[in-house]
Amino acid sequence: MPTFEQLHPRFAARVTDVDLRDDLDDETFEALRQGFAKYSVLVFPDQPLNDEQHIAFSRRLGPLEATKVGSYGAGTPLVILSNIGEDGKVVPEAHKLNLVHKANSLWHSDSSFKPVTALASMLSAKIVPPEGGETEYAGMIAAWEDLPKEMKVKIEDRIAIHHFATSRNNTDKRLMTKAEYNELPPVEHPLVRDIPETGKRALYVGSHAGAIIGMSETEAKTLITELIGFATRPENVYTHKWSEKDAVLWDNRAVVHRGRPFARDKHARVMIRTTIAGEGSKDIVKVA
Numbered sequence: 001m002p003t004f005e006q007l008h009p010r011f012a013a014r015v016t017d018v019d020l021r022d023d024l025d026d027e028t029f030e031a032l033r034q035g036f037a038k039y040s041v042l043v044f045p046d047q048p049l050n051d052e053q054h055i056a057f058s059r060r061l062g063p064l065e066a067t068k069v070g071s072y073g074a075g076t077p078l079v080i081l082s083n084i085g086e087d088g089k090v091v092p093e094a095h096k097l098n099l100v101h102k103a104n105s106l107w108h109s110d111s112s113f114k115p116v117t118a119l120a121s122m123l124s125a126k127i128v129p130p131e132g133g134e135t136e137y138a139g140m141i142a143a144w145e146d147l148p149k150e151m152k153v154k155i156e157d158r159i160a161i162h163h164f165a166t167s168r169n170n171t172d173k174r175l176m177t178k179a180e181y182n183e184l185p186p187v188e189h190p191l192v193r194d195i196p197e198t199g200k201r202a203l204y205v206g207s208h209a210g211a212i213i214g215m216s217e218t219e220a221k222t223l224i225t226e227l228i229g230f231a232t233r234p235e236n237v238y239t240h241k242w243s244e245k246d247a248v249l250w251d252n253r254a255v256v257h258r259g260r261p262f263a264r265d266k267h268a269r270v271m272i273r274t275t276i277a278g279e280g281s282k283d284i285v286k287v288a
């Protein structure tokens with residue numbers, strides 16, 4: 001049976017004594033599901049998954065998202081995060097493949113820009129740079145718990161507007177494509193969400209959020225920045241230093257994450273992700 005070892009006082013655990021390539025029995029899978037609910041981030045060292053095994057394990061958690069238009073892997077269940085170009089060499093710093101990593105370096109929750117947000121994401125590390133390129137996670141359940149009462153009252157019924165263009169245009173104006181504008185219109189999600197399995201509440205905000213309904217643009221942007229800043233205080237962050245073959249599974253309802261810089265024009269970094277679709281938040285109708 002899997003063993004869990006907590007990595008941060010409030011969330012995240014390392015999981016050993018399980019091989020994710022196996023067709024896990026229900027009891028083992030249930031233990032992992034409970035660990036996921038409890039810790040929000042599960043780090044599985046030394047899991048040499050191929051794409052098929054990665055997909056098979058992820059699918060047991062729920063239906064997988066198809067990778068959106070404009071991303072490497074579009075239309076498949078895999079997102080490929082790689083800075084290796086067609087010639088097999090690491091691309092220059094300003095190449096789109098590196099700008100994607102730069103955009104991922106802003107705190108975010110995956111697919112918060114979609115009508116149905118992601119339940120979970122699972123990254124499998126294929127090639128990691130010798131230095132940098134960590135992924136950081138901030139606990140949004142802890143963030144909600146720790147917010148001052150007045151702030152809780154101020155935000156608990158608020159709805160934020162998330163748009164893919166917000167994070168992309170804040171990274172590099174060249175990133176957002178026409179197809180992404182057409183296919184990913186702004187969506188609304190509550191700033192605070194309930195997690196049904198545990199009855200916990202979590203703050204829900206990140207780089208795709210650019211406005212709040214009923215608030216001026218300036219007030220909303222200031223509040224969003226303040227909330228992200230509060231949630232990602234160093235003591236509320238777990239930093240994962242990758243080794244090749246690590247797999248990390250996280251709950252996008254309960255954490256935000258960001259990639260850390262590395263010498264993007266020197267070292268290769270290749271990660272593959274699956275994204276498990278969520279149930280949608282309240283007021284949002286589930287789409288196919």
Ligand code: OGA
Pocket residue numbers: 081104110121123133134135136257258259260271273
């Ligand atoms: C992701 C992501 C950050 C990283 O895969 O969703 O944001 O460190 N990755 O690669």
Ligand code: MN
Pocket residue numbers: 104108109110257
């Ligand atoms: Mn991400």
